[in-house]
Amino acid sequence: MTGHVLLIRLAAPLQSWGTVSRFSRRDTHSRPTKSGVIGLCAAALGHDRADELGELTATRFGVRADHPGTPVRDYHIVGAGRYPIRPRDIITDHRRAAALAAGMADSEGTTFGHHELADWYGAPKYIVTEPDSGALVSKQLSRGALVTERWYLADAAFVAALQHPDRAFLETVAAALESPKRLLWLGRKSCPPSGTLAGPLNSGTVEDVFKSTALLPSQSVGARPSPRPWAWIETTPGAPAASPVQDQPVSFDADRRAHTTRWETRTRITIAENAIEWDVIP
Structure with a gap:
């Protein structure tokens, strides 16, 4: 499926993309989840939790790890x-x-x-x-104190991609990310994003746009992006080397919150020599 691709810059001192989280231990995935990014876009558009997600769930999702970041644990004490x-x-x-x-x-x-x-x-x-x-x-x-764990990714920077046939829809999402109707965060309320979120809007596929877009600049001293970063790209069930992921959002309503399975492949991205630089406000 071809169409149009919106890139979203996900960078901050801390971010956390939980997959299995309980009160005593809140984990983080090694990369942004589709559920988390769709939730970010829904908040920017001003949706309530009970609202239908509509075309957001129909997007094809991908994420490129320009700076995978470092896992850090917050020793957290509550209630003493x-x-x-x-x-x-x-x-x-x-x-x-x-x-x-x-x-x-x-x-x-x-x-x-x-x-x-x-x-x-x-x-x-x-x-x-x-x-x-x-x-x-x-x-x-x-x-007495209740000891809990909170896991984060420090100094990470990712490029998420949403592919959809309707360019006007992606333009609406991009405008909302830069002028959001609700507060935005990268996985958790304690992780606000830094700099510009909405990136270039291009025609093609997620794979093509990842290859033709330059790596994000370094966010901290010593953070060097790989010349061939890893990417996880949504694909069809049964595709070669595809793995199931349980992060396709159905609803964020507290009474009927649900996710279903989607499929993705893990691949190395070779950035083109003439890759397009995109303006990032730090």
Whole structure:
């Protein structure tokens, strides 16, 4: 399939493209995912999470690793110490809810233990006033630190490509990336992009455009791009050397979030001697 290709520059001090993430450990893929890039474009266009993704899901996706970056781990601590009681804490102390829900009654005599939200409601005990600040605190809400891991790619720079037969559609996406309607980040909210995102819009295929577009400039001292960078390009099921990837977005709606399988090939890209340089605002 030929058509038109929009290049997207994905560079920042930190980026993180999670594939399997839980509270205690948030990983990152070695490269941007299609789900993450489509989500970036949807945010730029101003879509809500519940909106249909439309033509964004129909794009053919590719990513070229000009600077693969260095994996770094953030030793993250959450929740240690004691905190002032907020008004909502009086009725939403989740740590004690299960023990207190059964048998608790409100001023009207209704038993919270029979309420459908019984597992979520309760009131903290041992509320005291701190002598220095006068704030109300609960000894019950004091807890030890929860240690978690957050993985990132440091000083990485990728070129993502979206191929679509409708040039006007890609022009709309490109304009949105430079004047986004919502905040943009590279995988996580703590990873805002740096510089220009939307690159050249060319006719052809992802493979052709990757070969005819020069490598991104170095983002940090000592970061030297490979003269033949790796690229991962979407292909049809059953194609030679194709591998399945579970990152084709169906919906970002919290109630029906889903991804399906797509196929991609891994290949070396040889940059043409007359490759086109594209303006990048650092």
